Amino acid sequence: MAACIRVCCALRLTVSAPLRTFGGAVQASQLASRPSAASSLQRNPALLPLCPATAWQQTRNGSFFNKCAGARKGRGKRTKRKLKRDLNRGQSIGEVRQRDEWERKRKMKVKRERGWTGRSWGGISLGPPDPGPNGETYEGFDSRVIEVKTVFNMTAKEGRKRSISCLVAVGNGNGAAGFALGKAAERNTALRKAKNRAIHYLYYIERYNDSTILLSTVYHDIESKFKRTTLRMKKQNKGYGLHCHRAVITLCKLIGIKDMYCKVEGSVNLLNITRALFTGLATQETHQALADKKQLHVVEFQAQRGPLPVVVASPKDGAQTDPEPEDEIPNTRLHWSDVQAAQGTKRSIWAGVKRTIW
Numbered sequence: 001m002a003a004c005i006r007v008c009c010a011l012r013l014t015v016s017a018p019l020r021t022f023g024g025a026v027q028a029s030q031l032a033s034r035p036s037a038a039s040s041l042q043r044n045p046a047l048l049p050l051c052p053a054t055a056w057q058q059t060r061n062g063s064f065f066n067k068c069a070g071a072r073k074g075r076g077k078r079t080k081r082k083l084k085r086d087l088n089r090g091q092s093i094g095e096v097r098q099r100d101e102w103e104r105k106r107k108m109k110v111k112r113e114r115g116w117t118g119r120s121w122g123g124i125s126l127g128p129p130d131p132g133p134n135g136e137t138y139e140g141f142d143s144r145v146i147e148v149k150t151v152f153n154m155t156a157k158e159g160r161k162r163s164i165s166c167l168v169a170v171g172n173g174n175g176a177a178g179f180a181l182g183k184a185a186e187r188n189t190a191l192r193k194a195k196n197r198a199i200h201y202l203y204y205i206e207r208y209n210d211s212t213i214l215l216s217t218v219y220h221d222i223e224s225k226f227k228r229t230t231l232r233m234k235k236q237n238k239g240y241g242l243h244c245h246r247a248v249i250t251l252c253k254l255i256g257i258k259d260m261y262c263k264v265e266g267s268v269n270l271l272n273i274t275r276a277l278f279t280g281l282a283t284q285e286t287h288q289a290l291a292d293k294k295q296l297h298v299v300e301f302q303a304q305r306g307p308l309p310v311v312v313a314s315p316k317d318g319a320q321t322d323p324e325p326e327d328e329i330p331n332t333r334l335h336w337s338d339v340q341a342a343q344g345t346k347r348s349i350w351a352g353v354k355r356t357i358w
Contacts, residue, residue, distance in 0.1 A: 116246050121148040121166075122270075123250050126191060129170060129199045143170040143195045144250050146179070147270040148187065167271055168194035170202075171254025178202040179251075179274050205255050205281045209238070223333065224280025229272035230265040231280060232335075237303070247273050255281070287313035295320040 115123035126143040147167040152160045164187045171177030178201040182194025222233040231248075236259045242249045244262035247270050252260060264273060291298045291313040299309035340346035 115145065121145045123246065126168065126195050129196050130192070138170075138199055140172045140174075141170050141176075141199065142173070142254065143168055143198065144254060145191065146247055146250065146274060148191075151183070164190040166190040166194045167274065168198050169251055169254055169274065170195065170198045171251075171256070173254065173256045175205050175207060175256055176202050177205065177251065177255045177278075179278070181271075203278050203282050205257075206284065206286055207256060208235075208287075222280045222284055224276045224283075226272050226276035226279060227269075228267040229269060229276050231273065231276045232263045232265065233280060234261040236261055245273060248277060251277055291315045292317075294324070296324065 113124050115121060122145055124145045126145060128138045128141045129143060131137050145166065146169055147165075149165050150162060151165045152162055154160055163183055163185055166182045166187070167179065168182065168191060169177065169179040178198045180194050180198035180201055182190045182192070182197060184190040184193060221235075222231075224231045224233070238259055240259040240261070242252050242258070242260055244252065244260065245264045245268070248262050248264070251274065252258075262277075287298045292315050295315050295317070296319055297311050297315070298313040300312050301307070301309055337346065
């Protein structure tokens, strides 16, 4: 019915149309009222010889043919709007577009330092933190990016709000280091907030001979756990280097540790690794604290000195005269993989796998 009314209105506006056109419109309305005839009309417009082209076009674009059309719903169905390019940018009246200036500005762009990988932000240096409100500067400090990720927050009014979360660590390479999180809508703003916030949360890490971590004894290891992440740190001799996770290597360089072995077990979440590392290094027991607690001299055996021990700490109030009981069991947690390696019984996990020989 709607198609018939639209065709009749179009015919009234046509002054030069003959009288028989009205009959053609009636025929078109009758044909359009049938579902099979409507499809044939849409495929073959030559069936309407008496209907003008304008009337047929209006009939085709009417509500009858577009009844099933609707807006696409759901997340991800809408395509991103293309930004309109300003063709007048860099163009003056009567002159050619200044392409030479654009090329010069593009070549002047500073290429950022390579991090852990080519396109990763992890391990990139951001320089020292910004000066404080009272004029204090942090020239001896350096900041490194640990993680940059995109996070979303679902709100009732605005929907999914996108923001950038950055984890940045700062340190002077002399035992003082810290880390902080920064969040903002823009990446550069989040990095700047995290860098300036990390300088206010510093840890002081004790180091042994300015080269490695300080353990309670030479036979003990540091095992630090945060949530599902476990770090097992082992003291090493000078010249060993840093055999650790890449995030741990970056943090150790900021702290000033040069020789250490560290194994990450469980979750490899970078924030958990950072918190577990700083918690373990900040709560370690120094040689002097161990000597004061045991009232004994703390000695260390080195490979280059043979069986001769080296006294590394002595109690402040003097050593106790009574010897330490021999039946005291040290509270040392052993790992089965380390026991197997020490006994020489550790085998590869692929040792018992049957290999097919072609």
